Amino acid sequence: MSQETILVTGAGGFVGGTIVEALHFGEEYRVLAGIARWSSAPRIARLPITLVQCDVLKPDELAEACAGVDYVIHCAVGDSEVIVQGTKNVLDAAAKARVKRVVHISSVAIYGAATGQVDEETTAPQATLTTYGEAKLASEEVCRKAHVDVVVLRPSVIYGPFSAVWTVRNALRLVHGRWKHLGALGEGKCNLVHVHDVVRFAIAAVRQAGVVGEAFNINGPEIVTWNDYMERFNKHLGLPDITFQAASRTQIKTGLLSPIRVIGKYALKHHSTQLSWLARRNDRLQNLMQQVELTLKCTPDSDELSLFSLDAHYRPDKAERVFGFRSDIGVDAGLAMSVAWLNHMGGPN
Amino acid sequence: MAALRFAVIGCGAIAESYYLPVLTSRRDLCSELWIVDPEPARLETVSRQFKIPNVATSLSQVLDKIDAAAIASPHDTHFGISQTLIAAAKHVFCEKPLTPSVSEATELVALAEKANVILVPNNLRRYAASFREIKRIISDGSLGRPLSASWAEGGKYSWPTKSGFYFTQKSRNGRPPPGVMLDIGAHVVDLLCWWFGEEPIVLDCRTDSFGGPEARATLILDFAGVRTGIDFSYYQKMSNSYSIRFERGRISGGCYDEHRYTVQQESARPKLVKLAPRGMTYQEHAAQMIAEFVGAIAGGKQPFVSGRDVLPSIQAISEGYRCAKSYDAPWLPRFGK
Known part of the structure; x- marks a missing residue:
């Protein structure tokens, strides 16, 4: 029997890149790695696989990429348009190309600020969805109306090698000694799931029986608090103990930096050329800009603070029951792997 | 002219x-x-x-x-x-x-x-004021003999390539096509060869290629006793810095700092040396390089950097690729079926 083909959208990203690697090393499927732009190619181009232009906002590219494909694992992510319209385009192209199944990587962000034991039937309390959560929820709605078989996976906080947010940024905060114990602000449940566990579910979902039309929470085997996670991460990095900071001080700092964050994002988006021109001409300005950037990266924003105190557990029971296996990478094993990778990359910079 | x-x-x-x-x-x-x-x-x-x-x-x-x-x-x-x-x-x-x-x-x-x-x-990096000054310090021996060096350079790949040719190359002579080590190394290894004035021996080379162009590489070179470790990455920002240890001091700096470096003599405090008010822009470099080229043609003389000058670095990079091994990478998702 000839190998079946899987197209991975967003193949240059954190989850998509890991799926492509796992598919390549697994040797069970032929892989097509879909990328929207060349800047996301380096990680996957090092494998002898086929790269395809696949901007999910370009139906023509999707139609070409889906031709002859058996399954699609849809990992492409971006702003709301990419998440919602991009998913619709992927599903339309997959339906036209008679793809057997699409695995859509959604997120537990669709539950907003729901607390307690959160299963797949839980809905987000009113007005608690982030922009990202809203878009992911809308993308799931698109999946329900699709003319192709779809499985939806809702991973929790995905960490591990290549995670720019939960591995690199947090390591940066710890390495620079900028992270403080958050006290009550950090006692929310940290629903960590290692990227390898997410990838195992995503690949299994392409052929698993009894999953079409269903959504599944994908979570890790161990639920710790955010304070605990950062302390363990700190230990794995071999750093001195984290010091305590009063909750009020953390909140004030986050609040004060909020307008600077907004201005910084705007300036980077619209005036990055002028900023780098200015920085090249003035060492002091360059140093100041670097310090501001580091401070912003190292200080949690208000969305993060909400997350760090959220008392929610995304129950993975349904996925474990239907797929017949569970996530098995514990926090310490996952962090050890993350730190080994970080060291290989020259640390967080 | x-x-x-x-x-x-x-x-x-x-x-x-x-x-x-x-x-x-x-x-x-x-x-x-x-x-x-x-x-x-x-x-x-x-x-x-x-x-x-x-x-x-x-x-x-x-x-x-x-x-x-x-x-x-x-x-x-x-x-x-x-x-x-x-x-x-x-x-x-x-x-x-x-x-x-x-x-x-x-x-x-x-x-x-x-x-x-x-x-x-x-x-173009040979033209940078700081790198020229380091060449002078190495040549005049004011800090003694260089003993070892390191260079780490990388960032998330963002070159606005139109063709994506680095990622679509076919393998040559049964070897993976070159990646970040050739791209950034063409500058870095050339600079090191120029500084140390030697054709290096490749002591070790690691890449993360599995048949395509590598996105991470480590090259260890020996310039007549000066052991030099070089790291390259297309993944994320590295320290983007270099350091040279001498018999009587150390020089360090940023890979892109063309107008300043830090020197430490013996056990004295490190001193930041500024050579010009600022570094050059990309287009100022282009103007300088092309003017040099046109001037060399007009004057009938060899330019500051000629094709012959870069042969040792091309040799070292080629040799690195020839003997490249894989990294030990326990984080790869090799869980198979």
Whole structure:
């Protein structure tokens, strides 16, 4: 029997890149790695696989990429348009190309600020969805109306090698000694799931029986608090103990930096050329800009603070029951792997 | 210095951002300009953008209309294009790396010398004030003999490539196509060869290639006793710094700091040395390099960096690829079926 083909959208990203690697090393499927732009190619181009232009906002590219494909694992992510319209385009192209199944990587962000034991039937309390959560929820709605078989996976906080947010940024905060114990602000449940566990579910979902039309929470085997996670991460990095900071001080700092964050994002988006021109001409300005950037990266924003105190557990029971296996990478094993990778990359910079 | 009739071969990102802004604005360097690219659509876009009426889809169409060419095409085309240009007695300014293969680079240098044409690779880092000063310190021995060195350079890949050629290359001679080590290494290894004045021996080389161009590489070189570790990455920002340990001190700095470095003599406090108020912009570099090239042609002398100068670095990088091994990478998702 000839190998079946899987197209991975967003193949240059954190989850998509890991799926492509796992598919390549697994040797069970032929892989097509879909990328929207060349800047996301380096990680996957090092494998002898086929790269395809696949901007999910370009139906023509999707139609070409889906031709002859058996399954699609849809990992492409971006702003709301990419998440919602991009998913619709992927599903339309997959339906036209008679793809057997699409695995859509959604997120537990669709539950907003729901607390307690959160299963797949839980809905987000009113007005608690982030922009990202809203878009992911809308993308799931698109999946329900699709003319192709779809499985939806809702991973929790995905960490591990290549995670720019939960591995690199947090390591940066710890390495620079900028992270403080958050006290009550950090006692929310940290629903960590290692990227390898997410990838195992995503690949299994392409052929698993009894999953079409269903959504599944994908979570890790161990639920710790955010304070605990950062302390363990700190230990794995071999750093001195984290010091305590009063909750009020953390909140004030986050609040004060909020307008600077907004201005910084705007300036980077619209005036990055002028900023780098200015920085090249003035060492002091360059140093100041670097310090501001580091401070912003190292200080949690208000969305993060909400997350760090959220008392929610995304129950993975349904996925474990239907797929017949569970996530098995514990926090310490996952962090050890993350730190080994970080060291290989020259640390967080 | 008489201005030359130029062709820019290849209309990708480097032509757009580096060569064309200078060649279209400096009439003292370029009296007539042609752009050459096999893609008519790309030619049209660039022709309109820079108001260049002279376009051609092949080199043969412009050979009798130019004095010199800047090669801005994918690196695996550099050899063939340079060969054609030199055979027609045209001067060549070639984007780095001159070629990926040392045998091809050596052949080009010999051909250029025989034809008495100027062959300049775009190894612009040798022009940086800080790196020139470090070369002087190493040569005059004021800090003693260099003992070891390190260089780490990398960032999330963001080059606005039009063709994506680094990621679509085919393997050559049964080996994976080159990646970040050739791309950044063409500058870095050349700089180190120039500083230490030696042809290095490759002690070790690791890459993360599994058949495609690598995105992470480590090259350990020995410059007659100066052990030098070099790290490259396309993944994320590295420390982007270098350090040289001497018998009586240390020099360190940022990879992109062309106008300053830090020196520490014996056990004294480190001192930041500023050589100029600021570093140069990309286009200022281009103007400097092309002016140097045109000046060398006018004066009939070898330029500051010639094709022959970069042969040791091409040799070291080629040898690195030849003996490259894989990293021990326990984080790879090898859980199979």
